[in-house]
Amino acid sequence: MQLKQIIIAHKSGHPASKAWAETYTKALEERGCRVMVGPSGVSDNPYPVFLASAHASIDLAIVLGGDGTVLAAARQLACENVPILAVNVGGHLGFLTEPFELFKDVEVVLDRLIGDRYAVQRRMMLEACLQEGSRRYPEQVSDTFLCLNEMCVKPASIDRMPTSVLEMEIDGQMVDQFQGDGLLVATPTGSTCYTASANGPILHPGMEAIVVTPICPLSLSSRPIVLPPGSVVNIWPVGDREVNTKLWTDGVLGTTIWPGQRVAVRMSRCQAQLIVLREDYSFYGTLREKLQWAGTRVHFETENGNGGLADSTDSAWEETR
Template sequence: MELKQVIIAHKAGDPQSKIWAEKCAKQLEARQCKVLMGPSGFKDNPYPVFLASTTSNIDLAVVLGGDGTILAAARHLAAEGIPILAVNVGGHLGFLTEPFEWFQDTEQVWDRLFNDHYAVELRMMLEARLYEGKRLEPNPVSDHFYCLNEMCVKPASIDRMPTSFLEMEVDGEIVDQYQGDGLLVSTPTGSTCYTASANGPIIHPGMEAIAVTPICPLSLSSRPIVIPPGSLVNIWPLGDYELNTKLWTDGVLASSIWPGQWVGVRKADFNAKFIILRETYSFYQTIREKLQWAGTRIHYDNNHRQ
């Protein structure tokens, strides 16, 4: 990998993340690499400035933080084909990040990248747009929105907790109408996040599939469903006379949905690229550690595993 121009994003408000970002910047600049550095957080979005400030290729994004910081990077950088080295510095769960102990010897990390001693994991992403007009002749009325975890259609109100009424169709055919807290359209990556909390399926990230999961539906017959990656999911808000229904991408507000509009969700035309430093990376090990699986009340030794 060439490292001629690199983004370094650190978790806003986290001193440790900033210290490591500055250390990385000095080391890369000493290797004749141009560095674009800045904080990333709820009120800080450095990526549009980074992308607009250069006309040459960006070879890598080093993102230091937790899963929220990584999700923001993927939404903005995946479309540009920029690989992401995500490291858990100042984060909590760290589902999407490389463990910090694999990053502490940063000079060795740069050597590994220069010499192509790493792996690249591709993660499926989703895109969404708002439409209006005739169902068979939709007119897009918004920009593209992207997510690594999930698109969520649910209401939000300052003074109460409104119920949503949503109709979902897949490839033009009505599947169900949902009454409840909202609806999640998730990637395999997002299946271990909000979707898992809503009792949706956990899907291996090596697969390409879309999971649609109702959030607290007021019907025992409303169930999660896994559909092919080429499917088009349309979600129609029904009976929302107070304009509460909104589209959320990876937990961040994307847009309000006005009467007559609907949300179309499909697989994005690109994948997020993550640099893997671990030599024994395993999705199953990750969910065992992060979700604390294999934790029965009475522990038995498996003597058959010899």
């Protein structure tokens, strides 16, 4: 990888994240790299300025924060084919980030990047827009919104918690009507986030698939469904006279859905590119760590390669007591 022009985005309001951004900026500039630095947060979006200021292709984005900071970067940079090195500095769960311990030795990290000693995960994304008109010849009436985790259609009101009634069509076929708190349309990456909280399935991020999950449905027959990546999901709000229903993308407000409009969700051509520094990276290891899955409680080993089971260690037995 060439390191000629780089973005560094740090978590807004987090001193350690900003300090490490400054440390990497100094090290990169000493190597002759042009660096653009700025905060990223709920009220800070530095990426339009970064992209407009770039006088050549951007080689890398270093994103220092948690999963929310990474999601914001992916929505802005995926279609620009900018790889993202995300590091957990000031984050909480950190599903999408590299551990901070691997990031502390600045020169080692930069040497690994220049020497191409890393892996790149390509993550599927979704895009959504509002449409009006006939099903056969729809008219797009909004911007196109991107997400790495999920699109969410749900109502929001200042003074109460309204229930939504949403109709869903998949590839031109009416599927169901959902009454409840809303509807999630997620990627495999997003299956471990809001979708998992809504009792949706967990999908491996290497897959290409779309997960539709109702949020707290009022019918026991409403169930999540996994769709092929080429599917198009259309969602209509029904009977929303107060215009409360909105489209949310990765937890950020996209737009209000007005009467007569529908949300069309499909797989995007853009893919997020996440750099992996860990040589022992495992998605299942991440599930065990982040979701606190127990894994095996008693460890067995094969003996002499013949598939026999050796006795468990005393320490392993102690863990089960």
